[in-house]
Amino acid sequence: MKMLNLKPLFVASAVLLASGFALQAQAEDESQLIKRGEYLSRLGDCMACHSLPGKPDFAGGLAIESNLGTIYATNITPDKTHGIGNYSEQQFSDAVRKGILPDGSRLYPAMPYPAYAKISDEDLHALYVYFMKGVQPSAEQVPETKLSFPFSQRWGMRFWNWAFTAEKPFQPIGGASAEVNRGAYIVESLGHCGSCHTPRGFAMNEEALDSSNAAFLAGGSLNNWEVPSLRGLPRWSEQEIVDYLQTGRNDKAATGGEMKAVVEHSSSHMTDADLKAIAAYLKFLGGNPPLQAYDMQAAQVTEAKLTAAKNLTEGERLYLDNCGACHFVSGKGAPGIFPELDQATIVNAKDPAGLIHTILQGAQQPSTAKAPSTLAMPGFGQRLNDEEVAQLATFVRQGWSNNAPAVTPAQVAEVRKSLKHGE
Structure with missing residues (x-):
């Protein structure tokens, strides 16, 4: 009686089983990347600018008032016609970090790419996976941004970028704790806190992009509101900073103006560890004396x-x-x-x-x-x-x-x- 050779069958089954495990692991890895990218999008406050009430998430259309005129936030869903569905990961990176679109045109710095330039490669990859596979496409067409001359000449942003941005990764603060450096990374990159809280120069440029310059987070002006300094926050404890970012209120203050949207869409979704890191970093900065002596x-x-x-x-x-x-x-x-x-x-x-x-x-x-x-x-x-x-x-x-x-x-x-x- 001739014995059947079952070895090929066992080998094939093992290969199929291994392939199944590999596909499952790949799906789990992608699922984790999407989840991480979603959290990073909260750190970056993408929702606040690129979403409107009653419209799909990230479908754009928000009118952003600036000293140059009205700029409309774009559709960043993976729709292939009206969104970013055709972007390669490199094109996505160039738009986020450099303000350069696939066709070579330039974004205005209402998109905070001077800060986003510091986003790590790993975080950028997770963001890309999330926006391509974790966000629902939307065919929403947003109004076109039309600024008056000479601000309508987007090619001029090439020279603005050369003069006022720095395409370099986040630089950890030497001698600072891991917690302080985590807070610094969030604040200086994804959080783009300097976009509002750092004074601007004659060309509407941020006067500093990181903590190496004392002007960073030293206060500014936004839509006729005086924006306070975040350096040291001498009247607030670290816990009061956490409370404010987490709930929009603490024992001394409550949110107002643009900060309400930041808390609603971004900081209230952060982990306790990240909020504590931000608080530790802001207190670490110091350099901001008390408003006045209490009388x-x-x-x-x-x-x-x-x-x-x-x-x-x-x-x-x-x-x-x-x-x-x-x-x-x-x-x-x-x-x-x-x-x-x-x-x-x-x-x-x-x-x-x-x-x-x-x-x-x-x-x-x-x-x-x-x-x-x-x-x-x-x-x-x-x-x-x-x-x-x-x-x-x-x-x-x-x-x-x-x-x-x-x-x-x-x-x-x-x-x-x-x-x-x-x-």
């Missing part, structure tokens, strides 16, 4: 006068009528709920536009996983005229231990005008 006697005088409610100035009366219920006669608000006004950065800013904007239009805290409630401050633009807003803002800026210049009705009128034009 306890002046604070007590204001509190006592508001409590007595006699012989009030117009600004003090307006404060009690409109603000006192939440921020109290002490100006200290309620920890984690209503922000402090005494010594608050937005109150004492050199340019009062941010404070005026908040009084006129109000503010709303974002809903996050750790703080789902959406506490809102009403706007008083319909209730108070320019003179009254100026009186109220002046009192807040000069009450308690605050010591900032008075606000004029003309300044209020200017902010009110910008709100009517949707700026």
Whole structure:
């Protein structure tokens, strides 16, 4: 009787089994890459600029107001006609890190490629896999960006990039801890915090791109709001920095302006470890002295006068009528709920536009996983005229231990005008 040779069958089965395991492992690896890329997209805050309410994620269309004009965020879904579905990984890298599209045209630095240039190769690869395989394609066509001459000449960005960007990877800080360097990597690259918090030069360039320059994160201006320095944050503990980024509020402050979207779409999704690393890095920077010495006697005088409610100035009366219920006669608000006004950065800013904007239009805290409630401050633009807003803002800026210049009705009128034009 002739014996069957089963060896080839066993070999073939082993090969098929090994191939199956290999394919499963490959699928698991890709799944992990997609998950990692999704998290990195949160670190990079891609959602905030490239998504609109009621539209598919990353389908673009957001109107970004700049000193050059209105720039529309692009569709970055893997749609092959209206999105980035035809990009190779190198083309994706060039767009993200250098601001260069596949056809050779140049992006405006509303896309923060000067910071994204520091993204590591590994993180860039994970982002590419996520956007190509983890994002749903959308055929949404966004409005074309049309700036006036000479800003319409995108080829000129080649010279701007040569003068004001540095295409080099992230450089760890020598002698700093691993935690501080992790925070530095997030802040300087994906987080692109310098885009708003670093002063800009005559050509709208960031004056510094990393912590080697004391101008980095030293404060700036965005859409007529004075943006505070992040260097050291002397009034906040590391935990208060974490709380603010995670929930949009802490015992001293609450988010406002553009920062609300950052918390909502980006920092509230970060891991505790990454938030602590960011806080450690910002405290490590230092170099930012306290806003001013706390004047306890002046604070007590204001509190006592508001409590007595006699012989009030117009600004003090307006404060009690409109603000006192939440921020109290002490100006200290309620920890984690209503922000402090005494010594608050937005109150004492050199340019009062941010404070005026908040009084006129109000503010709303974002809903996050750790703080789902959406506490809102009403706007008083319909209730108070320019003179009254100026009186109220002046009192807040000069009450308690605050010591900032008075606000004029003309300044209020200017902010009110910008709100009517949707700026």
